[in-house]
Amino acid sequence: MAQAWGFGRYGGPEVQEFFDRPDPIPGRGEVLIRVDVAGVNPLDYMVRSGLVPGLDGGRPFPLVLGMEAAGTVIALGEGVDGLEVGDAVFGFALTGGGTYAGTTVLSAAHTARIPVGLSATVAATLPVAGTTAVDALDQLGLPAGATVLVNGVGGGVGLLVARLAAERELRVIGTGSAAKREPAETVGVRFIDYTAGDVVAAARELVPDGFDGIVDLVGGTSLRAVAPLAKDPRNVIAVGDMSVPEIGGRFVERRLDRENLERAAWLALDGVLTPVITAVHPLSDAPAALATVENGHAPGKVIIKVA
Ligand SMILES: NC(=O)c1ccc[n+]([C@@H]2O[C@H](COP(=O)([O-])OP(=O)(O)OC[C@H]3O[C@@H](n4cnc5c(N)ncnc54)[C@H](OP(=O)(O)O)[C@@H]3O)[C@@H](O)[C@H]2O)c1
Incomplete structure (x- = not known):
């Protein structure tokens, strides 16, 4: 009992x-x-x-x-x-x-x-947030130097996506409310406070040519607002909003097997997926x-x- x-x-x-x-x-x-x-x-x-x-x-x-x-x-x-x-x-x-x-x-x-x-x-x-971060970035498969927007960077999955993306030498821009600025910047994110103004305009100013990829942790109207910032809609990966194919993006493909858990654990041990x-x-x-x-x-x- x-x-x-x-x-x-x-x-x-x-x-x-x-x-x-x-x-x-x-x-x-x-x-x-x-x-x-x-x-x-x-x-x-x-x-x-x-x-x-x-x-x-x-x-x-x-x-x-x-x-x-x-x-x-x-x-x-x-x-x-x-x-x-x-x-x-x-x-x-x-x-x-x-x-x-x-x-x-x-x-x-x-x-x-x-x-x-x-x-x-x-x-x-690691089972939920850790492997999701790994899966989303694997699915994007962006090369070093590419630019990724993490929409909802301050939560359980978002900060892990940001850490892992930085390790893969991606340039990471992230959105969140003011309280998320400090933890996001600590992991190397260029932060946009969505409560302080127009997120899309701020993101366009930082990355005028468009993002190579977007990982969305928010969904709904927020996802639909930022999705056009991607150069290619297929490189919009939504983690929580299954309607993302309606705007040309993809829902994250999850791998829940032991091998992926072990991979996440080794990344955590290496300080990458902390x-x-x-x-x-x-x-x-x-x-x-x-x-x-x-x-x-x-x-x-x-x-x-x-x-
Ligand atoms: N498919 C899967 O296997 C899988 C796995 C894990 C998670 N998920 C889903 O992914 C989503 C995120 O999970 P999570 O664990 O990271 O959730 P979480 O810890 O609650 O984080 C979500 C974050 O989004 C931020 N946010 C809310 N509205 C926002 C907006 N308009 N713009 C930017 N940021 C905003 C929130 O804080 P602030 O607003 O204060 O910044 C919060 O930090 C959930 O829907 C969850 O169900 C799916």
């Missing part, structure tokens, strides 16, 4: 509740872990809102919030390759186990060992952790320290 935080039906924050959950029994291809750290992501409240029921794994209510975690393997389901009891691991809870809990099940194919020297705190941020963790909450404070992300203006990465 372990404490968990989740929801008894789909809805807004009012459906959230703490409860005790018996340790889930790992099914075929799953590992049971003792959760050390859970990452907090916009996807979590989208799942709670019932917008992505496919991620519930067909489990009954109450469901547990959270899609990613780092922890220690305490039991193996059938058919698990390459992981053992006692391993320190990180990965995706793609089968509906949730991660805001003392124990959970992860999908073994989407879970990797934490390399020696990497903290569970950093590892817990998340900017701005808030560490105990599990008892999970409502505040998710509220910070749900308000749409989260700074960097928010995590829950469970153990």
